[in-house]
Amino acid sequence: xxxxxxxxxxxxxxxxxxxxxxxxxxxxxxxxxxxxxxxxxxxxxxxxxxxxxxxxxxxxxxxxxxxxxxxxxxxxxxxxxxxxxxxxxxxxxxxxxxxxxxxxxxxxxxxxxxxxxxxxxxxxxxxxxxxxxxxxxxxxxxxxxxxxxxxxxxxxxxxxxxxxxxxxxxxxxxxxxxxxxxxxxxxxxxxxxxxxxxxxxxxxxxxxxxxxxxxxxxxxxxxxxxxxxxxxxxxxxxxxxxxxxxxxxxxxxxxxxxxxxxxxxxxxxxxxxxxxxxxxxxxxxxxxxxxxxxxxxxxxxxxxxxxxxxxxxxxxxxxxxxxxxxxxxxxxxxxxxxxxxxxxxxxxxxxxxxxxxxxxxxxxxxxxxxxxxxxxxxxxxxxxxxxxxxxxxxx
Numbered sequence: 022x023x024x025x026x027x028x029x030x031x032x033x034x035x036x037x038x039x040x041x042x043x044x045x046x047x048x049x050x051x052x053x054x055x056x057x058x059x060x061x062x063x064x065x066x067x068x069x070x071x072x073x074x075x076x077x078x079x080x081x082x083x084x085x086x087x088x089x090x091x092x093x094x095x096x097x098x099x100x101x102x103x104x105x106x107x108x109x110x111x112x113x114x115x116x117x118x119x120x121x122x123x124x125x126x127x128x129x130x131x132x133x134x135x136x137x138x139x140x141x142x143x144x145x146x147x148x149x150x151x152x153x154x155x156x157x158x159x160x161x162x163x164x165x166x167x168x169x170x171x172x173x174x175x176x177x178x179x180x181x182x183x184x185x186x187x188x189x190x191x192x193x194x195x196x197x198x199x200x201x202x203x204x205x206x207x208x209x210x211x212x213x214x215x216x217x218x219x220x221x222x223x224x225x226x227x228x229x230x231x232x233x234x235x236x237x238x239x240x241x242x243x244x245x246x247x248x249x250x251x252x253x254x255x256x257x258x259x260x261x262x263x264x265x266x267x268x269x270x271x272x273x274x275x276x277x278x279x280x281x282x283x284x285x286x287x288x289x290x291x292x293x294x295x296x297x298x299x300x301x302x303x304x305x306x307x308x309x310x311x312x313x314x315x316x317x318x319x320x321x322x323x324x325x326x327x328x329x330x331x332x333x334x335x336x337x338x339x340x341x342x343x344x345x346x347x348x349x350x351x352x353x354x355x356x357x358x359x360x361x362x363x364x365x366x367x368x369x370x371x372x373x374x375x376x377x378x379x380x381x382x383x384x385x386x387x388x389x390x391x392x393x394x395x396x397x398x399x400x401x402x403x404x405x406x407x408x409x410x411x412x413x414x415x416x
Contacts, residue, residue: 067285088352134157136202217241236313
């Protein structure tokens with residue numbers, strides 16, 4: 022039997038909720054996964070903006086674990102830091118995803134994960150049961166064998182319902198695949214305190230390579246959570262939080278305080294414990310806040326990143342062991358694609374597979390002036406799970 026293609030599209034996913042020590046442990050593991058993914062992407066995109074969704078990458082990998090055996094399964098578990106074959110982990114994550122989509126005042130969060138199956142493809146009853154049981158996941162029949170290549174519109178209804186526009190990934194080709202795993206999520210949040218469009222003006226931003234650009238900068242004077250810290254290498258950073266309405270989460274911005282310290286000197290020293298300490302140690306401060314209004318979208322082939330983490334068997338038609346999917350040899354993953362899009366406006370944030378970023382400037386009161394490259398991330402408030410991890414360099 023010739024190898025069958027499993028095209029894996031990693032687009033976006035979700036928030037984490039659970040309880041007790043296991044929840045806390047999973048939160049740290051997911052934050053470490055987020056940082057590892059961020060640092061891997063950052064290393065290959067020096068001096069450029071990017072936005073990623075670590076949670077959106079992890080969800081399809083969790084589902085693949087249901088069908089992975091042998092070294093393929095071990096490599097996936099090593100990359101994620103946990104395995105869904107642990108019943109306790111499975112129960113917590115199932116409860117997490119079952120609580121989604123989570124809509125609250127001022128925010129809409131939509132999650133879906135679908136496995137599109139070519140007619141006639143044999144599937145293990147156990148695998149079908151696991152995927153069907155996994156919250157917000159489903160098996161969908163599809164014709165993937167048309168000569169010109171069938172396309173699947175990923176979560177079209179969800180994304181357009183939430184954002185009012187087509188999803189950023191548009192259509193994804195699935196020609197000659199037997200299975201296509203698509204994880205999608207959209208996020209639209211309203212700032213707890215909105216920016217006034219009349220206060221938006223062009224202000225300078227110094228890019229990573231010294232180029233100074235004029236960018237549209239929103240402005241407000243507000244009570245915010247803020248703190249000054251240093252990383253493991255002794256670099257001083259400022260951390261600022263901007264919350265969304267309801268329980269949608271908060272946007273955090275990390276900015277080196279010394280203008281001569283490149284962002285690349287701070288990024289390698291970020292850890293889950295440092296992120297937790299920073300975000301839980303902020304204090305209320307009245308500040309002048311400036312935030313750029315902009316759009317970013319990008320696409321990544323995660324195959325090389327996962328390969329560098331030791332996830333190699335999954336993509337090898339001779340070594341992949343996904344017998345749990347069909348009960349027979351032959352399946353392997355051909356592609357791992359991650360797409361993300363973000364828009365930051367005066368009202369709040371609209372994102373597909375991504376989240377917001379911010380930039381701040383001075384006034385007479387204390388200031389947080391992000392007029393140079395910085396890091397930003399979105400966290401769910403109940404657990405502190407990192408949903409989006411991003412970098413802005415402008416150029």
